[in-house]
Amino acid sequence: MLTAALAVLCALLVLVLLVQRPAIWPVLVVLAVLWFALFGVFRYRVRSWVARWVCGGSFEKSKTQFSLEPLSQPAALLSGETVLWYNTEFRTRLMKGEALLVPRVQKVLPGLDLQEARKVSGQLLNLADGVWSAHSSTVPGEAESMTLLVLNEETALRKVEAEYKASRPGYLVFLVDGYDDVFSDMLDSERARLLEGINRVLEDMIGRGTGFLRRVASGRYIAVVEERQLEQFAKRGYDVLDKIRALDPSVNLSISIGVGRGAKTLREAQDMAVQALDMAQGRGGDQAAEMTPDGFTFYGGVSHGVEKRSKVRSRIVADQLVKLIKEADHVVIMGHRMSDLDAIGSAEGVLRICKICDVPAVIAVRRDATLAGSLINALIAAGQEDDFIDPKGALPIISQRTLCIVVDTYQLGLVESREILEKCGKVAVIDHHRKGVGFIEKADLVCHEPYASSASELVTEFLQYVGDRDDKPNRIEAEGLLSGIMLDTRDFTLHTGVRTFEAAAALRRYGAETEHVRQLFDVSMVEYTTKATLVSEAQMYRGCAITVSGEVAPEARVAIAQAANDLLTIQNVEASFVAVQVGGGVNISARSLGAVNVQVIMESLGGGGHQTMAAAQLKHITPEAVRSRIQTAIDQYREAQKKSGLESESEQKKKDKQ
Numbered sequence: 314m315l316t317a318a319l320a321v322l323c324a325l326l327v328l329v330l331l332v333q334r335p336a337i338w339p340v341l342v343v344l345a346v347l348w349f350a351l352f353g354v355f356r357y358r359v360r361s362w363v364a365r366w367v368c369g370g371s372f373e374k375s376k377t378q379f380s381l382e383p384l385s386q387p388a389a390l391l392s393g394e395t396v397l398w399y400n401t402e403f404r405t406r407l408m409k410g411e412a413l414l415v416p417r418v419q420k421v422l423p424g425l426d427l428q429e430a431r432k433v434s435g436q437l438l439n440l441a442d443g444v445w446s447a448h449s450s451t452v453p454g455e456a457e458s459m460t461l462l463v464l465n466e467e468t469a470l471r472k473v474e475a476e477y478k479a480s481r482p483g484y485l486v487f488l489v490d491g492y493d494d495v496f497s498d499m500l501d502s503e504r505a506r507l508l509e510g511i512n513r514v515l516e517d518m519i520g521r522g523t524g525f526l527r528r529v530a531s532g533r534y535i536a537v538v539e540e541r542q543l544e545q546f547a548k549r550g551y552d553v554l555d556k557i558r559a560l561d562p563s564v565n566l567s568i569s570i571g572v573g574r575g576a577k578t579l580r581e582a583q584d585m586a587v588q589a590l591d592m593a594q595g596r597g598g599d600q601a602a603e604m605t606p607d608g609f610t611f612y613g614g615v616s617h618g619v620e621k622r623s624k625v626r627s628r629i630v631a632d633q634l635v636k637l638i639k640e641a642d643h644v645v646i647m648g649h650r651m652s653d654l655d656a657i658g659s660a661e662g663v664l665r666i667c668k669i670c671d672v673p674a675v676i677a678v679r680r681d682a683t684l685a686g687s688l689i690n691a692l693i694a695a696g697q698e699d700d701f702i703d704p705k706g707a708l709p710i711i712s713q714r715t716l717c718i719v720v721d722t723y724q725l726g727l728v729e730s731r732e733i734l735e736k737c738g739k740v741a742v743i744d745h746h747r748k749g750v751g752f753i754e755k756a757d758l759v760c761h762e763p764y765a766s767s768a769s770e771l772v773t774e775f776l777q778y779v780g781d782r783d784d785k786p787n788r789i790e791a792e793g794l795l796s797g798i799m800l801d802t803r804d805f806t807l808h809t810g811v812r813t814f815e816a817a818a819a820l821r822r823y824g825a826e827t828e829h830v831r832q833l834f835d836v837s838m839v840e841y842t843t844k845a846t847l848v849s850e851a852q853m854y855r856g857c858a859i860t861v862s863g864e865v866a867p868e869a870r871v872a873i874a875q876a877a878n879d880l881l882t883i884q885n886v887e888a889s890f891v892a893v894q895v896g897g898g899v900n901i902s903a904r905s906l907g908a909v910n911v912q913v914i915m916e917s918l919g920g921g922g923h924q925t926m927a928a929a930q931l932k933h934i935t936p937e938a939v940r941s942r943i944q945t946a947i948d949q950y951r952e953a954q955k956k957s958g959l960e961s962e963s964e965q966k967k968k969d970k971q
């Protein structure tokens with residue numbers, strides 16, 4: 314009111330003045346313009362100051378500050394990477410009560426990643442005294458960007474989580490390999506001493522933690538332990554295997570361990586452990602197999618396998634096989650891809666069993682991709698052409714009542730024809746390779762004997778239990794079986810047990826002539842020269858001969874395996890690796906004299922096979938890159954050997970010299 318009165322008064326006075334002195338008109342205009350200008354500027358400043366005050370642009374004493382200050386979580390405001398402001402909680406809990414002037418955020422919260430903290434899940438930070446989850450939101454704007462950071466303490470929660478994970482139960486099954494064979498003709502006192510030794514080693518292993526161990530049958534133990542202990546076992550590579558082996562080196566004592574880890578329930582863990590144990594034994598025993606929801610991991614398996622199988626089992630399997638064959642309308646027999654003498658020899662043996670049972674049967678084989686052409690030709694020459702069929706031609710005759718018998722491989726990925734396997738109602742598998750991952754799962758009968766020399770040896774045994782006295786394989790079939798045994802034992806020099814010779818003797822009785830068998834191995838000139846070149850190009854590496862080469866003629870593929878065999882006859886070569894380019898990839902054949910387990914080495918490159926005879930097929934890789942991968946795999950294997958005290962002679966000698 315007063316202001317208005319004063320303004321009216323001023324206006325009246327100015328009017329009087331103007332009437333009296335018209336000369337000051339211009340001055341007045343200038344003053345008025347000045348006043349408007351000043352008023353405009355003032356108004357602008359006041360407005361922006363108010364806006365900053367409300368929105369927090371000028372933060373001190375703003376409402377935003379007042380609302381963040383008493384927050385129960387630590388909070389901070391950053392400009393770029395610089396901390397502009399933090400609340401009391403932040404100072405006391407994350408800066409130990411010290412007040413710092415505009416510190417870098419990395420100094421206060423090492424490891425903070427603002428990008429990560431912006432996500433819904435935030436970022437977990439391990440700070441001095443606990444675990445924190447950091448959440449942030451940023452107002453973009455180059456140098457003037459602003460970030461609000463809020464932290465939640467999760468130490469207690471994370472402790473509970475870690476404890477939960479570390480205390481999940483794991484299940485172990487231990488089985489003394491070949492219990493009956495090892496202990497049957499031992500003195501009672503000796504047996505008691507060894508069993509006491511095994512008990513002690515296992516109790517030592519399990520007793521250290523919170524789990525328990527129980528003996529459930531002769532040579533069979535179970536244990537339930539916590540995840541943290543399983544982690545320790547894995548880290549030490551299941552060194553109990555070595556301790557058990559060391560109990561008495563003269564008796565070949567070893568155990569197999571199956572481990573179920575990471576299961577949801579104890580029941581599931583038990584099932585997994587039993588499957589894993591089966592796997593460990595299928596691979597020759599003396600090793601630990603760990604099954605997790607992601608698959609299998611193997612530990613150990615660097616010692617020699619010992620023959621542990623019984624004839625009773627062969628007879629039972631032969632009976633079951635005959636029963637399956639008789640139930641079927643037809644039988645389709647097949648081996649692995651790139652079939653060899655063992656695959657075709659044993660397939661022909663199984664075909665004879667079918668003939669004895671009077672059930673129609675054929676062998677599915679790709680005759681343009683086989684290493685057993687000599688045997689197939691010999692059988693055709695003897696009038697048995699109808700025994701063979703191309704895998705594609707076999708498909709139409711297959712029904713749900715067809716039995717598929719797979720010989721010389723158990724691997725789904727290696728069979729001659731996957732379609733046949735899938736279409737047949739029933740499946741039987743007869744194999745001698747050590748088990749790896751990726752086997753045929755839905756088999757109705759599995760005869761898997763890693764201690765047998767070859768599939769042909771197994772089939773020869775079955776033949777003795779099938780049919781009447783007069784039901785025998787003919788001469789050429791017997792020679793095929795014998796060639797299979799000779800191929801896989803490298804002419805009876807490797808992997809040869811008592812029963813290998815028994816099988817060979819039986820085949821001889823059926824009329825097999827060794828000279829004819831020898832002829833099945835004859836090579837062409839191209840094969841021979843290819844082999845000779847591969848052998849001459851070999852280089853030594855830690856007791857192993859390695860050859861790496863470009864493509865070889867397709868008709869000389871067998872030279873790869875043969876070169877690997879021949880390299881072993883050179884002095885001081887314990888194992889050989891022949892890697893040859895095939896299309897865009899590389900095939901490796903690996904052989905050993907027994908001291909080195911080439912299966913383990915090939916498995917690390919994605920292949921498999923047997924202790925003394927294994928292979929791998931690598932895709933999209935150059936031969937030279939393969940050389941370094943083989944060398945790394947050998948290094949790893951040698952380290953594992955060193956750890957378990959099973960160093961090879963040549964490595965030992967090298968060390969002694971140093």
Ligand SMILES: Nc1ncnc2c1ncn2[C@@H]1O[C@@H]2COP(=O)(O)O[C@H]3[C@@H](O)[C@H](n4cnc5c(N)ncnc54)O[C@@H]3COP(=O)(O)O[C@H]2[C@H]1O
Nearest residue numbers: 653654684874875902903919920921922926927928929930
């Ligand atoms: N990805 C993978 N996963 C798991 N296992 C894998 C695998 N790739 C290969 N294997 C296995 O490794 C073993 C060695 O194969 P490789 O081709 O060197 O050697 C083969 C074959 O090339 C060789 N061979 C065939 N005919 C021959 C002949 N006339 N003279 C010399 N060697 C011959 O004899 C060996 C027979 O070995 P066998 O069938 O018992 O077992 C094979 C095969 O089943």
Ligand SMILES: [Mn+2]
Nearest residue numbers: 653655656721
């Ligand atoms: Mn084979």
